[in-house]
Amino acid sequence: MRKIYVIGIGAGDPDHLTLQAAKAIGRTDVFFLLDKGETKQSLVDLRERMIRGYSTPRRRIVEGRDPDRDRAPADYTGTIADWRTRRSQVIEDLIAEHLKDEETGSFLVWGDPSLYDSTIAILDEILGRGAITFEYEVIPGVSSVSALAAKHRIGLNRVGQPFQVTTGRRLAEGWPEGADDVVVMLDAQQAFTGHPDAEIYWGAYLGTEDELLASGRVADVADEILSTRAEARERHGWIMDTYLLRRHASD
Template identity: 40%
Template sequence: MTARLHVLGMGMGPQHVTPEVANALRSCDYVLALAKRPDDELVAVRQEVCAAHGVPLVVLDDPERDRSPGLDRAAYEGAVADWYAARLAVYRQAIEERGGVAGMLVWGDPSLYDGTLRVVTDLGLPYQVWPGISAPQVLAARHRIVLHEVGRPVHVTPARRLREAVAAGQENLVVMLTAGVDLDGLDDWTIWWGANLGGVGERLVGGRVGDVADDIAAARAAAKAEAGWVMDLFLLRRGGQA
């Protein structure tokens, strides 16, 4: 019998697992997860989810990626491609050995800035997808706001393209995949920021950028110190009022 895959959005952990995802998770024979190190805190959260629903977690070693300093663009892209191929091989071997229904737990929702569906597609196996609670949803709930003004759009972007989006005229942005917050020159914009939303180390800051930029940096450091990791995002709006 051909193995099958379930891709399951888990939000930030057990507290965000919807009844629909829980039912699908319980139908899995096992869940696969890649660990960067033996004490990987992000794998530990997946373990909590699996334990809550009686499904074994199979932890695989995440292949190393060449992170040599000074790589030019071609070398960097080659290193990423090699790393992706190695990850694919690790998943494929595990599934071939075990068969059955394999689950993959995805932070937030599989549709938003996550590469799991690309991996699953390349594995060439039948699969289904269950949505999870996304970080922008939790951000809006925690700050008690709507992500857009009446009848207006919201632009979702990774942080590395924030400046490009602002230069193009975007005035209401959800910014994800941050590695810190570079808000120079945006002092009069309003920000609603959050880290580790719904999980250990949750922090919130909101206000005029020029007034709260230092608070955000401090809160981000505190979130990482408490949890051992940090995932943050923010809504940024020209003008506005937090």
Template identity: 50%
Template sequence: MKTILLIGIGSGNPEQITVQAVNALNRADVFFILDKGYANDDLLRLRRDICERYIEGDAYRLIQVEDPQREENPQSYGAGIETWHQQRAVLFERLISDEMTEGQVAAFLIWGDPSLYDSTLRILQRVLERGTEVFDYQVIPGITSVQALAAQHRIGLNRIGEPIQITTGRRMAQQQPDEINNVVVMLDAHCRFESLANSDLHIYWGAYLGTPDEILISGPLKEVSAEIKRVREAARREKGWIMDTYLLRRPY
């Protein structure tokens, strides 16, 4: 049977790779690498560097393909995601069919962890449901940007007797300010924290976590909100892309 490995490779630091991930890398015959079309794609480069650093020998293959672009659906966010996932499922099915033979092992190198804010796992399940390809799959966990953010700011994510929420910028913007006490926000392309700048919240923000280009800013949101937006926009213009995460926390 064919086997697919979903290998979490951390948030940007090659030394975040676990021993389990290194062993998994050395099991794979072929790696499927999705090109998102960035002109300066450090994410592609990091994946290649990880293979060269940790894989013994050079018998493996790297298959780089263009990742379908997600198009915004003005009528329905969910419909846009559904279309994108369907396109990806067709692509993954073709890769498994054309680039693998029976008994081979293929791997996707997943930024962060395959189980947190990544669609590869559910898309592979969709491929299986289509019934054309039969394969086994395994998940190798990785260090997430959430963990890296807390470590770099030297803070604990949880507080005594208090839950931690992980959400998106779009969802966070739908909450009332007094509902936000301890919230990690991912995928906030529109700096929605600005709408809370008059609150007493503190923010711990990080971009390019784990990479040489890492940027960290923290402090009372009312004092650093404008700085974060300015730094974020400048970094995105310079590199052509940005990945950032932040924690909003109300002081005791």
């Protein structure tokens, strides 16, 4: 039986790698990397750095092309489902061609595989089709959410209160009910600007040499975050950021 590890590698700092993750990398025969284009080559480079640091000389690296998708679709759910299916076919072909019986393959996933990542669902989809078989294990990692809280030296929740993790798309529809502390990811439209009285704790490229941080009342720091974000995206060709919005219960 072939085995696959889905390994959370942290938000960007190589030191985020856990001992469990490092041991799994050391047991891996084949690493599967999906190429997202030249603008994200630095993400591939960091993965390869971790592989060199913890794997054995026998390991192999196999790359596939990540399918393109519409970033502003009219039918968001349908577009994502179609992209995920196309992505699963790429991954299925890589596994079938390059992972032999009794070998172990690995996917190195940014942050934690359980938080806004499709790898687990894609592997389940592949197994559901029944063309190939394998077992897989998930190795947790340091998420960008945990890294954000650590960098700002804050707790995500207040005493006796819940917090919610959501997306910029959902925040743009309104503040989530039942929570005054909201962690927001995947916010291409900068939905935080619609809540000027909230406090924001923002971070981008967390854990990397390019890390950016800002905090304060949204009305006071929104322009700074928007300009910093735009400049960073132009310079790198991509951006990964997240933030915590915090409001008073009476707001």
